[in-house]
Amino acid sequence: MSCLLNKILALFGKSKQQLPEPTEPEQMKFLVVGLGNIGAEYQGTRHNIGFTVVNALVEQAGATFATQRYGDVAQMRVKNQQLLVLKPSTYMNLSGEAVRYWAQKEKIALDHILVVVDDIALPFGAIRMRGKGADGGHNGLKSIDQLLGSQQYARLRFGVGNDFPRGAQVDYVLGHPTAEELAILPERTRVACDAIKAFCLSGIDFAMTHYNNK
Numbered sequence: 001m002s003c004l005l006n007k008i009l010a011l012f013g014k015s016k017q018q019l020p021e022p023t024e025p026e027q028m029k030f031l032v033v034g035l036g037n038i039g040a041e042y043q044g045t046r047h048n049i050g051f052t053v054v055n056a057l058v059e060q061a062g063a064t065f066a067t068q069r070y071g072d073v074a075q076m077r078v079k080n081q082q083l084l085v086l087k088p089s090t091y092m093n094l095s096g097e098a099v100r101y102w103a104q105k106e107k108i109a110l111d112h113i114l115v116v117v118d119d120i121a122l123p124f125g126a127i128r129m130r131g132k133g134a135d136g137g138h139n140g141l142k143s144i145d146q147l148l149g150s151q152q153y154a155r156l157r158f159g160v161g162n163d164f165p166r167g168a169q170v171d172y173v174l175g176h177p178t179a180e181e182l183a184i185l186p187e188r189t190r191v192a193c194d195a196i197k198a199f200c201l202s203g204i205d206f207a208m209t210h211y212n213n214k
Contacts, residue, residue, distance in 0.1 A: 029082045030200045031108045032057070033099055034116045035140040038089050046160040047092065047173040050116040052185070053158060054085050057193045070098035081200045084108070095140040096147030103148070113153040114199055116192070117141060118173065122159025124181045125188035127195055128212055129156050131204040154204050158192055
């Protein structure tokens with residue numbers, strides 16, 4: 001009996017020693033990408049709304065962008081989560097090159113990627129979060145889909161409206177918002193930034209529920 005008891009005590013002691021020490025909540029890394037075109041002629045246009053949103057996000061955090069490979073990159077934190085914020089310098093149609101490079105370099109999984117993109121199917125300032133989906137004819141998303149080999153990444157679609165005549169879509173998206181749209185842009189950009197933070201802290205389902213109709 002004593003021999004059996006000693007074996008049991010030995011096994012208990014061994015398993016106890018193998019228990020891991022308590023740790024802090026796991027730190028996650030996210031890649032947040034704002035889509036747009038580089039160059040003064042594109043600055044502030046509807047098609048560059050992704051740049052506008054991530055600029056505000058980084059400014060809120062007191063961080064700054066630095067020019068690196070394939071784009072401008074900023075490092076910031078949202079509570080215990082680490083964010084790599086990217087503005088590709090590849091021009092819109094080749095956005096996937098920058099996204100793939102930084103996702104691979106930083107070892108960021110698809111479900112931790114969020115792309116901020118303009119959307120003519122939504123009224124100006126409207127926000128729609130999705131965990132996956134088709135490119136909807138957007139060349140930036142199309143490039144990302146092709147080079148990541150997947151559509152299983154989150155996107156925040158920021159509405160830019162569609163008040164243009166037939167055949168004038170390109171001129172419209174490469175044009176600047178109206179005075180009325182500019183008046184509401186700061187508040188709508190703030191909501192978009194809050195949605196990004198919610199995605200990083202609580203996941204896509206929470207972000208969709210709380211921000212898609214806000």
